Amino acid sequence: MGAIHDDLHEAAAPGGRALRLGIGGPVGSGKTALVAALCRTLGPSLRLGVVTNDIYTTEDADFLRRAGVIDPERIMAVQTGCCPHTAIRDDIAANLDAVETLEERFGPLDLVIVESGGDNLTATFSRGLADRQIFVLDVSGGDKVPRKGGPGVTSADLLVINKTDLAPLVGADLTVMSRDAAAVREGRPVLFTSIREDKSAHSVAEWAAEMVAAWWHQHGPAGHAHEHPHGHPDGHPHHEDDPEPAVLPAGRE
Numbered sequence: 001m002g003a004i005h006d007d008l009h010e011a012a013a014p015g016g017r018a019l020r021l022g023i024g025g026p027v028g029s030g031k032t033a034l035v036a037a038l039c040r041t042l043g044p045s046l047r048l049g050v051v052t053n054d055i056y057t058t059e060d061a062d063f064l065r066r067a068g069v070i071d072p073e074r075i076m077a078v079q080t081g082c083c084p085h086t087a088i089r090d091d092i093a094a095n096l097d098a099v100e101t102l103e104e105r106f107g108p109l110d111l112v113i114v115e116s117g118g119d120n121l122t123a124t125f126s127r128g129l130a131d132r133q134i135f136v137l138d139v140s141g142g143d144k145v146p147r148k149g150g151p152g153v154t155s156a157d158l159l160v161i162n163k164t165d166l167a168p169l170v171g172a173d174l175t176v177m178s179r180d181a182a183a184v185r186e187g188r189p190v191l192f193t194s195i196r197e198d199k200s201a202h203s204v205a206e207w208a209a210e211m212v213a214a215w216w217h218q219h220g221p222a223g224h225a226h227e228h229p230h231g232h233p234d235g236h237p238h239h240e241d242d243p244e245p246a247v248l249p250a251g252r253e
């Protein structure tokens, strides 16, 4: 894939805001690992911000800062102090504040990822907070989980079933998970990942890049990427030797 060309920014009026992508799912399913992977893969081509949610700590934000996958300043930690789903669905003010603060400080941004704290199968994001949402399950919960449904599994824009490397160890049948997920999701996409084996989570990053491209198509990109002030989507200086971005918005070469 090539670099983002100027013409993709001419197609629509500038000034739109970033796409807001919510990532939810049960405790320990790999949400933070997925956020790190998306930053790694999309960071070279998109201007990113990340909001993490923990109940009492800033554990997830600290992990991402240590991982060095994004400028640490572009990560904001929200301490929910309550059930994670409350902060992403019922009282979204703290999360919205964090998203808007990132956009004010570093905007224009292309994508702001909001990671929920770990919750149960009923947790979904308010559409007032997230434009698109990913629900992350992992195989260690057993291959019966997708057929149990719940709004996260059935209605998320993308269902990710992570830790496929553990399937043989826990006796999870991926074919069953795939069939059951398809049955309850009525055509919405499902991707299997092992972020342990693919630290870039390429398939999910491709999907997210397509969502950003569709968002631009509908609303216009947030400012002009080729004019952003720091010379690089993530605020790092661009070097001629930088590798080509691994993933770009679909059709944008």
Ligand SMILES: Nc1nc2c(ncn2[C@@H]2O[C@H](COP(=O)(O)OP(=O)(O)OP(=O)(O)O)[C@@H](O)[C@H]2O)c(=O)[nH]1
Residues within 6 Å of the ligand: 025, 026, 027, 028, 029, 030, 031, 032, 033, 034, 060, 117, 118, 119, 162, 163, 164, 165, 166, 193, 194, 195, 196, 197
């Ligand atoms: N084997 C395996 N382990 C994984 C994979 N992805 C993540 N993990 C591990 O699973 C554990 C939990 O991952 P996290 O990314 O912290 O999960 P989380 O959903 O953010 O957890 P909470 O924020 O506590 O809800 C960590 O030890 C990860 O290293 C994977 O694909 N395979």
